[in-house]
Amino acid sequence: MLKFVDVTIANRLTSLSVSIPTGKLVGVVGPNGAGKSTLLKTIAGLTHIEHGRVEYEQTDLRSYSADKRRQLLSYLPQFSQFNEPVTVGNLLQLSQMNIRASSADLACWQQNAMENFELGNLQCRPITELSGGEQRRVAIACMATCQRPLMLLDEPVSGLDLYYQLLTMDWLKTCVKKGATVVIAIHDLALAAQYCDQLLMLNNGKAVAFGCPNDVLSDTNLAHTFQVSVDWLCNENGVAMLANRLNG
Amino acid sequence: MKWILATFIALLAVLWHIGSGGDRWSLIPDTPLESYILQQIRLPRLVLAACNGMALGVAGAVLQLMLRNPLAEPGITGISGGAAVATVLALYLGQFDPVSLGLPFIGMLGGLFALLCLWVFAGRYPQGVRIILVGVALAAIFGAIIAVVLNLAPNPFAFQEWALWLMGSVANRGWPYVWLVLPAIFVSGLILWWQRRFIQVQVFDEQVVETMGFETSRSKFMLLLAVALLTSVSVVSAGIVGFIGLVAPHLIRLLGIRQPLSIIAGSALGGAVLLVAVDALVKSLNTRVELQLGVVIALIGAPWLLVLLVRQRRQHA
Numbered sequence: 428m429l430k431f432v433d434v435t436i437a438n439r440l441t442s443l444s445v446s447i448p449t450g451k452l453v454g455v456v457g458p459n460g461a462g463k464s465t466l467l468k469t470i471a472g473l474t475h476i477e478h479g480r481v482e483y484e485q486t487d488l489r490s491y492s493a494d495k496r497r498q499l500l501s502y503l504p505q506f507s508q509f510n511e512p513v514t515v516g517n518l519l520q521l522s523q524m525n526i527r528a529s530s531a532d533l534a535c536w537q538q539n540a541m542e543n544f545e546l547g548n549l550q551c552r553p554i555t556e557l558s559g560g561e562q563r564r565v566a567i568a569c570m571a572t573c574q575r576p577l578m579l580l581d582e583p584v585s586g587l588d589l590y591y592q593l594l595t596m597d598w599l600k601t602c603v604k605k606g607a608t609v610v611i612a613i614h615d616l617a618l619a620a621q622y623c624d625q626l627l628m629l630n631n632g633k634a635v636a637f638g639c640p641n642d643v644l645s646d647t648n649l650a651h652t653f654q655v656s657v658d659w660l661c662n663e664n665g666v667a668m669l670a671n672r673l674n675g
Numbered sequence: 676m677k678w679i680l681a682t683f684i685a686l687l688a689v690l691w692h693i694g695s696g697g698d699r700w701s702l703i704p705d706t707p708l709e710s711y712i713l714q715q716i717r718l719p720r721l722v723l724a725a726c727n728g729m730a731l732g733v734a735g736a737v738l739q740l741m742l743r744n745p746l747a748e749p750g751i752t753g754i755s756g757g758a759a760v761a762t763v764l765a766l767y768l769g770q771f772d773p774v775s776l777g778l779p780f781i782g783m784l785g786g787l788f789a790l791l792c793l794w795v796f797a798g799r800y801p802q803g804v805r806i807i808l809v810g811v812a813l814a815a816i817f818g819a820i821i822a823v824v825l826n827l828a829p830n831p832f833a834f835q836e837w838a839l840w841l842m843g844s845v846a847n848r849g850w851p852y853v854w855l856v857l858p859a860i861f862v863s864g865l866i867l868w869w870q871r872r873f874i875q876v877q878v879f880d881e882q883v884v885e886t887m888g889f890e891t892s893r894s895k896f897m898l899l900l901a902v903a904l905l906t907s908v909s910v911v912s913a914g915i916v917g918f919i920g921l922v923a924p925h926l927i928r929l930l931g932i933r934q935p936l937s938i939i940a941g942s943a944l945g946g947a948v949l950l951v952a953v954d955a956l957v958k959s960l961n962t963r964v965e966l967q968l969g970v971v972i973a974l975i976g977a978p979w980l981l982v983l984l985v986r987q988r989r990q991h992a
Contacts, residue, residue, distance in 0.1 A: 468882070493889055496886065497888025498888075500886065504882045504883060508880045510740070511877075511934075511935060513933045517934065518878065518879075521875055524887055
C-alpha cells in the first residue's frame with residue numbers, strides 16, 4: 428500500500444490523503460498545474476514535504492536510504508533529457524546502475540526492454556540524434572531495464588505516436604500483472620479510462636476523486652475539474668471520447 | 676586512425692616543447708650546461724605544462740558533465756579566482772616571498788575556501804544551474820578583489836610581477852612545483868575513480884540520477900572537491916590559464932568519444948597536449964619578452980568559444 432497522509436507541499440499539494448493499493452495501475456489525472464507531477468516527485472523523494480508523509484508498506488519513504496529507494500522505485504520525468512550523445516545500447520546499460528540483481532537478470536531485462544520497445548534498429552544510434560518520440564521510447568525502455576516494485580511515470584505517452592502509446596500502456600499492464608505498482612500522470616482521459624485500474628483526480632493540489640475510472644470520470648467531476656462535458660464511446664477494443672468546453 | 680593522429684600530434688608537441696626555446700632547436704644536449712638546462716629547466720617546464728593541461732582538462736570535463744553545460748569550465752566556479760585572490764593577498768600583505776613554496780599552499784586554501792562558498796551559497800542539494808550562477812557571482816567578486824589589490828600595489832614592479840603571474844606561465848618553475856601538482860592530481864584522480872559510477876550516469880536527467888541510488892549531494896561535493904584541487908593547484912603553479920578546461924573536452928568529443936569516463940580521460944590527455952603545444956609556441960615566438968601562457972591561450976581559446984556558440988546556435992535554429 429502506498430499511502431499519502433495529509434501531505435502538503437507549498438502551492439502544489441494541499442492536505443492530500445489517499446491510499447494506493449499495490450499491484451494496480453493508477454492514473455493521476457487533472458488539469459495543468461493540478462499537482463500530478465509534484466505527486467510523482469513526492470513519491471520519488473524529489474520534493475521536500477512540508478507537512479505529512481508518504482508511506483510505502485507502513486514505512487515513511489523519507490526514512491529510505493538512497494540505495495533502498497533505488498531498489499524500490501524507478502521514475503520517468505515528464506521531459507527526458509540526455510546530455511551526451513551516447514548510444515541507445517549504452518544508455519540501457521547505464522540505466523541499470525546500482526540495481527542489485529544478477530548479471531543474467533540484468534542482461535535479460537535489457538534485452539526484453541530492447542525488444543518490447545522495438546529499439547533494435549536504434550541500438551547503435553546516438554540518443555541525441557533521435558526524434559523526440561524515439562527519445563521518449565528509449566527513456567521508457569531505460570525504466571524497463573530495471574524492473575522495480577514501484578514505477579512512477581510522468582506522462583509516459585506524451586510525444587509517442589498512437590502505436591507506441593498503446594504499446595507502452597500494454598507494457599505497463601504487463602508490469603502490473605507481474606506484481607508492480609504503477610503510478611502514471613496522464614492527460615489522455617480515454618487512455619486512462621481504458622487502461623488504469625484506478626484513477627486519482629487532482630485539482631489545485633487537492634484530491635477531487637479516487638476510485639475506478641467509471642466513478643472518477645463522472646460528468647460532475649469532469650465539469651467541475653476540467654470545465655468540459657464528455658461523450659464516451661466504448662466497445663471491447665477501447666475507449667474514445669468527444670469533449671466540449673462548457674463555457675465555449 | 677584518429678587515435679594514431681592524436682598520438683602523433685602529442686609526440687610532436689612534446690618534441691617541439693623540449694627542443695624549442697634556445698638559439699637552435701636541439702633535443703640531445705651537447706655540453707654539461709645544455710644537459711643541466713634540459714634536466715632542470717626544460718623537462719620540469721614540459722612536465723608542469725602537461726600536468727596543468729591535464730588538471731584543467733579533467734576539471735573542465737567533470738564540470739561540463741556534472742553541470743550539463745557544454746560551456747562550463749573551471750573559471751566559472753570561482754575556484755580559480757579564490758586561489759588567485761589568496762595568493763595575491765598573501766603577496767600584498769608581504770607574508771610570503773613570490774618564490775616561497777608556502778605561497779602555493781595559501782593559494783590552494785583560497786581555492787578550497789571558494790569551494791566552501793560555492794557549496795554554502797548553492798544550497799545543500801544544488802542543481803547545476805544554481806552552481807553555475809553562484810560560481811559566476813563568486814568569480815566576479817574575486818575578480819574585483821584582485822583588481823583592488825592590484826590597484827593598491829605598493830610599487831609598479833610589484834604590480835607588474837603580480838599581473839604577469841595572474842596571466843599564467845609555467846616558465847622558471849622547476850621540479851618543486853611539479854611535486855606540488857602531482858599529489859593533487861593523484862588525489863583528484865582517486866576521488867574521480869571513487870565517483871566513477873556517479874559520473875557515468877550524468878548522461879541522464881538530474882532528477883533521474885537522484886532516483887538512481889546515489890547520495891547525490893555528497894557525490895556532487897566530491898566531484899567539486901576534485902575540481903577545486905585540480906583548479907587550485909593549477910592556479911598556484913601556473914597562474915590563471917583559461918580555456919583549456921573548455922576546449923579540451925570538446926576536442927575529445929570531436930574525436931567521437933561519447934562515454935563520460937572516456938571524455939574525462941581523453942580531456943586529461945587533450946588538455947596536456949594543448950598546453951604543451953601552446954607553451955612550445957610561447958617559447959618559440961620571437962618576442963622581446965616571453966608572452967604569458969594565459970594570454971596566448973585566451974587568444975586561441977576565445978575564438979574557439981565563439982565557434983562553439985555559433986555551432987550551438989545553428990543546432991538550435
